[in-house]
Amino acid sequence: MNQQRQHEQKTLILSDIIQGGDEKEVYRKVAGIINARKPSRLIGIGDTISKYASSFELEKHFFSDTNDFLSHLHEFTFRDETILVKGARSFGFEKISRALQQKAHETVLQINLNSLVHNLNYFRSQLKPGTRIMAMVKAFSYGSGSFEIANLLQYHKTDYLAVAYADEGVALRISGISLPIMVMNPEPGSFDTMIRYQLEPEVYSFRVLEMVAEAVKRSGSNEPLPIHIKLDTGMHRLGFQPTDIDKLIRELGENTQLKVQSVFSHLAASDADVHKDFTLLQISRFKEMSGKITATLKYPVLSHILNSAGIIRYPAAQYDMVRLGIGLYGVGVGDEEQKKLENVSTLKTTISQINHLKKGETVGYNCRGLLAKDSVIATVAIGYADGFGRELGNGKGQMWVNGKPAPVVGDVCMDMCMIDITGIAAHEGDEVIIFDNIAALRQMAKAMNTIPYEVLTGLSGRVKRIYTHE
Numbered sequence: 001m002n003q004q005r006q007h008e009q010k011t012l013i014l015s016d017i018i019q020g021g022d023e024k025e026v027y028r029k030v031a032g033i034i035n036a037r038k039p040s041r042l043i044g045i046g047d048t049i050s051k052y053a054s055s056f057e058l059e060k061h062f063f064s065d066t067n068d069f070l071s072h073l074h075e076f077t078f079r080d081e082t083i084l085v086k087g088a089r090s091f092g093f094e095k096i097s098r099a100l101q102q103k104a105h106e107t108v109l110q111i112n113l114n115s116l117v118h119n120l121n122y123f124r125s126q127l128k129p130g131t132r133i134m135a136m137v138k139a140f141s142y143g144s145g146s147f148e149i150a151n152l153l154q155y156h157k158t159d160y161l162a163v164a165y166a167d168e169g170v171a172l173r174i175s176g177i178s179l180p181i182m183v184m185n186p187e188p189g190s191f192d193t194m195i196r197y198q199l200e201p202e203v204y205s206f207r208v209l210e211m212v213a214e215a216v217k218r219s220g221s222n223e224p225l226p227i228h229i230k231l232d233t234g235m236h237r238l239g240f241q242p243t244d245i246d247k248l249i250r251e252l253g254e255n256t257q258l259k260v261q262s263v264f265s266h267l268a269a270s271d272a273d274v275h276k277d278f279t280l281l282q283i284s285r286f287k288e289m290s291g292k293i294t295a296t297l298k299y300p301v302l303s304h305i306l307n308s309a310g311i312i313r314y315p316a317a318q319y320d321m322v323r324l325g326i327g328l329y330g331v332g333v334g335d336e337e338q339k340k341l342e343n344v345s346t347l348k349t350t351i352s353q354i355n356h357l358k359k360g361e362t363v364g365y366n367c368r369g370l371l372a373k374d375s376v377i378a379t380v381a382i383g384y385a386d387g388f389g390r391e392l393g394n395g396k397g398q399m400w401v402n403g404k405p406a407p408v409v410g411d412v413c414m415d416m417c418m419i420d421i422t423g424i425a426a427h428e429g430d431e432v433i434i435f436d437n438i439a440a441l442r443q444m445a446k447a448m449n450t451i452p453y454e455v456l457t458g459l460s461g462r463v464k465r466i467y468t469h470e
């Protein structure tokens with residue numbers, strides 16, 4: 001629970017502790033731990049923990065068993081808070097997590113933090129000893145959360161984090177992230193803020209170098225500011241060109257208030273076999289350019305070029321650090337690697353209404369969903385404003401209801417869409433899965449003419465994120 005620092009309010013739901021030993025001693029210890037950590041409230045479930053109610057010095061509620069608590073659940077409000085549900089097997093606390101999730105929202109993205117850690121460790125196992133990991137948590141951690149993910153990565157000793165904009169880094173600092181954070185796209189107005197929050201800018205041009213150098217002087221700080229030098233080796237997005245290197249080295253030498261923490265570049269096509277020669281060319285350009293810079297600096301500098309796909313395909317170019325992005329979230333480059341990764345995100349919604357419609361009726365806007373036969377149509381609570389794109393309308397996209405595929409009928413609306421559940425046993429209120437595995441995510445991306453990156457980052461803010469961690 002202490003890994004999750006984004007909410008002030010914290011509730012602990014705890015069952016009887018079932019283990020041997022002296023009961024009094026066990027509960028004295030448990031009360032000691034809880035009284036020291038101070039969650040906002042304790043919900044104790046079981047006759048034994050109830051007996052020791054007076055040992056707990058905080059807001060507390062006790063119930064004799066799980067069903068007793070569930071029958072009182074409606075009396076509790078849970079809002080903007082972290083809830084730790086921890087119980088002995090026999091208490092069946094999964095009923096509680098299910099009830100709490102239903103209380104939360106209709107359309108949710110469930111993020112399995114255990115799987116994320118699994119993926120982190122898989123990539124770790126592919127690295128040479130001593131190679132650092134910079135985890136990419138830009139764009140709300142590829143749609144899956146900001147503090148929640150960063151906290152976990154910090155806890156699991158990732159070396160670095162990277163965000164796209166200074167604001168994203170500030171939000172992480174405010175929520176208690178102390179890992180070094182690189183900001184890839186520092187805006188001109190953000191350098192003072194970055195210095196204040198110990199964020200490390202990516203410097204990709206002489207213009208940015210000048211702005212950073214000025215900001216450090218202005219701040220009056222005696223500590224040099226760590227910066228990251230971006231080299232353009234062929235992606236042609238951001239970075240210094242090969243012809244800039246001599247001038248860059250001179251300017252770095254003159255600006256001793258800046259400390260080059262790392263030199264890096266980005267591969268444009270590390271996941272595509274057809275571009276292998278191009279990728280190798282990028283790597284060799286990087287080696288040459290970065291080598292010149294690091295050779296003239298009188299302190300150690302980290303070099304890095306690999307993203308997720310690069311880690312798998314070009315292990316010889318791991319250098320000092322790698323930048324892990326999509327792989328962390330479970331999307332691999334090839335079939336072999338995909339088998340080793342676990343899916344992190346499950347997108348699901350519920351059925352709002354079921355209609356039995358006659359052949360010839362149409363469904364949705366513009367009468368696009370013409371029914372060729374009598375059909376059972378379910379309206380579900382997700383639309384293009386949630387990130388379920390209009391491209392998925394009229395049979396292009398599908399969902400799963402009680403394990404069976406149900407195609408989208410008609411156009412996707414802003415907040416809802418309709419699916420054909422003819423022949424599927426389903427009721428209003430039932431859960432509908434949009435994706436709960438990478439193959440389904442890929443399929444959805446393909447139907448939207450895009451890639452999994454865009455589907456994940458395109459899930460809107462109103463889709464509630466629910467984190468599970470066991």
Ligand SMILES: *Cc1c(COP(=O)(O)O)cnc(C)c1O
Pocket residue numbers: 136184265266306307308309323324325326327
């Ligand atoms: C997003 C990004 C990455 C991570 O890429 P993945 O393909 O998601 O692993 C690495 N480096 C830079 C510069 C990036 O912008």
